[in-house]
Amino acid sequence: MKFRLLAGVSALLAVAELSACSSGSGDAGSAGGGKTAIDVWLMRDSVSAAFQKDFETGFEAAHPDIDVRIQIQEWDGIGEKVTAALASNDAPDVIETGNTQVAQFAQSGGLLDLSDKVGALGGRDWLKGLAEPGAWEGRQYGIPYYAANRVVIYRKDLFEKAGVDAARIKTRDQWIAATKTLDKGSRQGIYLPGQNWYAYAGFVWDEGGDLATESNGTWKGSLDSPEALRALAFYKKLQALGEGPKDSDEAQPPQAEVMAKGQVAQLISTPGGAGVVTQSNPELKGKLGFFPIPGKTADTPGAVFTGGSDLVIPTVSQHHDAAFTFVEELTGDTWQRKLAVAMSYVPNKTTLAGAVAGDPGASAMAAGAAVGHATPNTPGWAAVEAKNPIKDFLTAVLTGGDPTSKAAEASEAITDAMKSGS
Secondary structure: OHHHHHOOOOOOOOOOOOOOOOOOOOOOOEOOOOOEEEEEEEEOOOOOHHHHHHHHHHHHHHOOOEEEEEEEEOOOOHHHHHHHHHOOOOOOOEEEEEHHHHHHHHHOOOEOOOHHHOOOOOHHHEOHHHHOOOEEOOEEOOEEEEEEOOEEEEEHHHHHHHOOOHHHOOEHHHHHHHHHHHOOOOOEOOEOOOOOHHHHHHHHHHOOOOOEEEEOOEEEEOOOOHHHHHHHHHHHHHHOOOOOOOOOOOEOOEHHHHHHHOOEOEEEEOOHHHHHHHHHOHHHOOOEEEEOOOEOOOOOOOOOEOEEEEEEOEOOOOOHHHHHHHHHHHOOHHHHHHHHHHHOOEOOEHHHHHHHOOOHHHHHHHHHHOOOEOOOOOOOHHHHHHHOHHHHHHHHHHOOOOHHHHHHHHHHHHHHHHHHHO
16 A cells, blocks of 8 residues: 555655665674674665665664664565565564555564554654554554655645635635635646545545444444445535546546646645656646645644555564664654655654654645544455455446445445455
């Protein structure tokens, strides 16, 4: 899910792949000179080459007894690769994993229980959307690393022509009113593809519902709940204020390219999408702004899906103490502030949101991340995303299907998928 969230964000800095021995090599754990060598898997676009070099230098200066060997991994196929590593005797010592993948790996018994470290790591201030999926059956296995989520990207020039002040849009009702004003003639008030289920999920959470619920150990889809149906009504109203296709998602066609080519006043995307827009149409440079997805009331931004990563330590690692020292440093306040500035990510704690105050896109993300959520915390959810009946459900309703009956069908499909994937 992490790589889907950030896919297409070409503005991110390229990451240098450093040559490193695998943890299964003959000298695993020994760096010479009495040092302990630890192997770390970080993901593509998690860090820039400059940040990686800065962190390694600082870490090894502070901990001269530990030699860090970072390997950059690709998101494509990483789930299978981590699963295989955890089942082997030569897993790396620290692994970055998508926040919603932790439950799947923890269920296998391959992750070290870090529950007793939460207090020392400042866990009470962790972003909910990172911390909750990092736990499994009441135990903490994943330590929040960084977050990224969706915001509203808007055309400043089109807002100005329509007499709309983005700074005054704080509630969903105000958002609808402004979008109606913007949706005139050839100008789309918003480009919202019908199958943008991440946006829909946020509206469900705003209403107090969820995509699936658990009772006595059994998970069931809940798109037919009153809360989810209210969210659907809002989604349908918003989606109608533009010409987004009802039968595809934000990748088909790439929504940033649609905004670059036409009179699209708004879209919902990670801030990096703005870079794709201006890359496609340089004339829009300086004309794009950001604001958090509005909530039901002015005092709370809209709920968002919190994408991002956690750090985990495999049980089979022979260097738990050194591995934890690495995790403690990279997720600690000092390096979190530096990472946020370097990569325009949201730090792992609500108390660190000020680190991105000078970055309009990241600042808008941080506001939403404070009330962010993750998908249902069950290993079976991966099967839901593989089939994704939520997308088909949204298309069915937007093309005239009965919301109540279609929601019941989708909930049943989610239930069946979670059973098959558990």
